Amino acid sequence: MSPFSVRIARPAHPQNRRSVKSRGRGTWVLRIMITVCLACLALTSCDFRGLRFSQDHRLEITSPKDRSTQTVPAKLSWKISGFAVSRPGDPVAADAGYFVVFLDRPPMGKGSRLSDIGRSDPQCRAEPGxxxxxxxxxxxxxxxxxxxxxxxSFPVLGGDQTMHTAWVILVDSEGRRTSESQWKVTFGVRLPGEDGS
Structure with missing residues (x-):
């Protein structure tokens, strides 16, 4: 072969090009799988103690039915098992205390007390009790x-909202929420004499 001869490269066979593309895709999928596995390992090292992921069936709201319409005053009722009702100020005991209903506002978080509500309100802070x-x-x-x-009494709903939501939570005898458990129902209301249609 002459030192000045030029060697012409043949174009890659289409089948070879496809295999290169599929290898690139395979590498990308492999990277995602490794990232997901590492994320799972990181999550297992986190401390999730104190969080309750199972459903709590101790309380069942019996009235109103979800998505029903109630005449004001609306009665919210429930039944409870595995929880003893105590008076505020009684000694703190596991699975004992009383109930708190939150209407159209999310309940206080676990560990919060009823006495914490109003701390940011100067008028409440200035008033004994x-x-x-x-x-x-x-x-x-x-x-x-x-x-x-x-x-x-019901808050005025904003926008197109027509349904109210009530949450029931359990607190201990000192008014402290001791678990993440909460039960809610959503319902509409009408004044006495209003047409229900």
């Missing part, structure tokens, strides 16, 4: 030792 039942009702919060509450 606040937050009391009257103040809490103004915030749409209703502590009770009964298995029902009568809801006569």
């Amino acid at each position: 606040c937050p009391n039942a009257e103040y809490l009702a103004q915030q749409n919060i209703y502590p009770t030792r009964s298995s029902e509450v009568s809801l006569a």
